[in-house]
Amino acid sequence: MSIDGQPQGPLMVVANLELCQGHARCEDLCPQVFSTDAVEGKVVIVHPVFPPELEDKVRLAVRNCPEGALRIARQKAAGA
């Protein structure tokens, strides 16, 4: 439960494609969640709402992005 009493949604990972320059460090570190496209090699988030068991890997990928293009957010809970 969050402070205001609303149920918390699951964690999700979000990319800023303006910042992403296609280093593919995210894909190397967590291919279950991150991929890259065939045009510019920019990130494609295959599973924005990732399963909890991948949280550590996703966080590591986020911290390894040299462009700071990734961030973790909490998805709004349904109906919130």
Next chain:
Amino acid sequence: MTLHFQPSPPDHVPADRIVDFDFFHIPEGVTDPAEIWHDLVRRGVPKIFYTPRNGGHWVFLNYADIVEGYRDYSIFSTYQTPIPPIEPFPVVQPQGVDPPEHKVFRSLLAPMFTPIAVRGMTDEIQRRAIALIESFADKGECDFIGQYAERFPTALFLYLFGLPESRLDEFLDLANMFFRSTDPEARAKNIVEIYAVLDKLFREKQDNPGTDIASVIVTSRDPQGAPHDWTDILNCGFLLFVAGLDTVTNTMAYIWRYLATTPAAQQHFRDRLDDPDAFLLAVEELMRINAVSNIYRRVTHDCEYKGVQFRQNDRVILPNTVANRDPKVFENPDMIDLDRAVNVHVTFGVGPHRCVGSHLAKRQVMVSMQEWLKRIPAFELSPDQSGQTVFGGSVMGFSGMKLRW
């Protein structure tokens, strides 16, 4: 000829920011040219300083400033940057132009070098690595740079450009003269030769296009649907030649020297031959530690950055090797930690010009290490390392390294 881009005299540079530093000069006895850069940090010189050498230029030493130098093209341009200044300098595509024009050739090259594209080249990369390694594996020794680190990326360049393997020696000669000659006359002649080879190659591909990179470049159209300017096409071919050979050669030379002198690291990689993720993580650390490129920028207009006055046309060097050991960003920065978990190195740059060949370069290094370790037992430096030369400049390295096993 007027030198429009000659840096202004340093009357805007305060005395306390001036350091006498020549990045081409490696003092006698220094075997690692990167050390001249790390020495600056150890001496505690200002993190943004100016040296009057080589036409005069600034140097950034903080990771944050180096990253800003890469990203903020409104101040730090890639157009006409050579140090010392040479003008006119070929406007290499896409490295020598700033966004938004940068996008034209960048978008053309990018799809050919994405991780997906590079995965598709793995068999060809592997085949060439194996053939070269097997040519000396049973000899118990090799001249690593001459027999491998130069030949391998050049062989791949031929493959990518749709050229026959029989032209390897010709391209090695062109590249060696370009990267190693200090004779201005020989260099000028060499550049003319390289452009003549590219011109002929692109014309052949224009008449008879294949699926190779040269064909894609020459048959592509600009955003208005017209063929690209022929000079831009040549300058794009030239950039791929310049950017993709020496960088890989010197990176490999550094990595193999480290492996040859560090048996535990050899073992670390041998133990992970069946674990590509862990292997790649360790390669990434070697990329951090062995960042061979020092990148140039030119200041676009008189301005102040971090309280320092810059003049239009001032040159700036971004030394990746220094950024990669900034203690504000990396834990135990001078330690080589093959399991390092967080590693935001800038060996391939950041921002819009991020090395388009980085995935190919890493794949070349990784496949070479894997195939090498599968075929060569524990190896070390040969006792006789005579004839080794060390060089600084925009791509640092050394030549002549004999290994034995």
